[in-house]
Amino acid sequence: MSTTAVQSARAVAKRLGWGLADQALSSLSNFGVGIMVARVVSPREFGVFAVAFSIYSVMVGVVRAIGTDALVVRFSAADSDATRDASRRAGGTALWTGAAVGGVLVLVGVVIGGDFRWLLIALGATMPGLLLQEAWRNIFFASAEGRKSFVNDAVWTVLLVPAFVIANEVSDASASSLTFAWGLSACVAACFGAVQARLLPDPRLALAWLRENRTLWPRFLAETVLFTGTQQVYLFAIGLVSGLVAVGQLKLVQIALGPVNVVSQGIGLVAVPEAVRAMHRGLRRLDAVAVAISVLVGGGALAWGLILGLAPAAVTSGLVGTSWLAASSLLLPLSLYQIANGLNTGAFVGLRAFKAARRSLAVRVFASLAQLAGALVGVAVDGARGAAYGLFAASVVYLSVWWSGYLTERSRFGANEGSDAPARRHSADASSVT
Structure with a gap:
């Protein structure tokens, strides 16, 4: 095997390692969040939190499909300028989707009241950041920068600890307060992702991105x-x-x-x-x-x-x-x-x-x-x-x-x-x- 081939194989193995490490961290973080919430709220409140997490999980799949999947298949081998421009549009699509869905959740929460009122408001208010943070993962891997994705997930994970502590100290722990703490920490990590990538997602370009990729998404x-x-x-x-x-x-x-x-x-x-x-x-x-x-x-x-x-x-x-x-x-x-x-x-x-x-x-x-x-x-x-x-x-x-x-x-x-x-x-x- 030539020296070039060996170096290429090592680079791929390194990127694969970051992918496994990032997913392991993400899975452990989600598991830890579930455990922390379960320990401090009633079974009923935990069920309410589970609804919030389920909504988030569904929206993650939607944003990947309409936003970052097209970025990955079209721009993973493109030059850096084209990839950055596409990342701005794909990230903007995540923000736009989060704002649209978040607005609906807040509106529904205001209207229906009951156990889900403040949960939906908390989730809706932080949905743009939650979805953008997820989008950064695919953006970074499309740019062969998996290490940045791992660091971003690590930042979110670390922020969760003080966020949950503050939520518990400021008010009695509830599904809505912990959901807001969880989502707010994701918003901070999403902003940090923009610093890492040195670009700002532009939600004004979301519709153009959807039109451009209408044969895919x-x-x-x-x-x-x-x-x-x-x-x-x-x-x-x-x-x-x-x-x-x-x-x-x-x-x-x-x-x-x-x-x-x-x-x-x-x-x-x-x-x-x-x-x-x-x-x-x-x-x-x-x-x-x-x-x-x-x-x-x-x-x-x-x-x-x-x-x-x-x-x-x-x-x-x-x-x-x-x-x-x-x-x-x-x-x-x-x-x-x-x-x-x-x-x-x-x-x-x-x-x-x-x-x-x-x-x-x-x-x-x-x-x-x-x-x-x-x-x-x-x-x-x-x-x-x-x-x-x-x-x-x-x-x-x-x-x-x-x-x-x-x-x-x-x-x-x-x-x-x-x-x-x-x-x-x-x-x-x-x-x-x-």
Whole structure:
């Protein structure tokens, strides 16, 4: 391997490390917030806070779809001036969305009153900062500056401690006061992100950004809805067919397999930007990146599944509760399900690099329908265990569809083995792909 290749591999590994570290920090921070709130408020108040966090989580997916996803696929390999200009518009879209949604939340809070009044007002008032802070993560990784994203998340995490202490001292801790403290600290971190990036997001450019990327963001948004909604739908359907015990068993094993999601999301922060840069160096380089990503995520799922499977039942039950003894029979099929999902990650990332939003959405629709069919047929045959094996069977089917979609898009560019020009031409013209 040449010196240049070694240096390039080290640079990619370093960026991957920042992605994993940032996602681990973000996940631990969210976990810590949940624990801190749960310790100081009543169960009812914690439920109210959970509603606020759920609204925020939904809006994070929306802002990624309409704002920063297009930035990542179009500008990760662009020159710095173009990337900065696009970052200003994408960040402005996050601010604009946060202001619009935040205004609605405040208005609804004023109108409805009750337990949710001050919660919605607090969340709405800080929503612009919450969404901009999240946008900085993708902006920094698109610019190959993952370290800045980690630092920004660290700043938010550190600020949470005094913010929660002050909220508790100034008034009795409540879901609304803690939500405001959480959101306000995110606003400070968002302002710090502007200092790090040395640019100011411009919400006046949001509509122009949406028009410019109209062939991408509607399909990205539809994918986000399908991805986040499919699991909720099949869990609800399983509950109707087989009861809440089956749902609880599935959910418990999914929680136990949660660390795989941290790995997947951490790699995901880096994967699409790296795939876009690889495509600029040639399609064979993109192939290598896509395969490597699948191996990393799928291998991580395999490793964690083995750790859980080989751990003594007493240890696992001590971590997730005595319900594990009844749910543990689902570990094998759900681990295989996660492995298969990990193996399709590279194909998804490759389609993002090709800006093939239409094909990616079509595959996502197929995958969602396959999951629903597999879960429902499985639960009808053998309860929760059947649903788990049905999900695994579905994942094997759509794994091949994801990679077939990737190979089809690859062939569209007429690239022979080792020919780079088609990839470069395509990368330069985002509007050509619908």
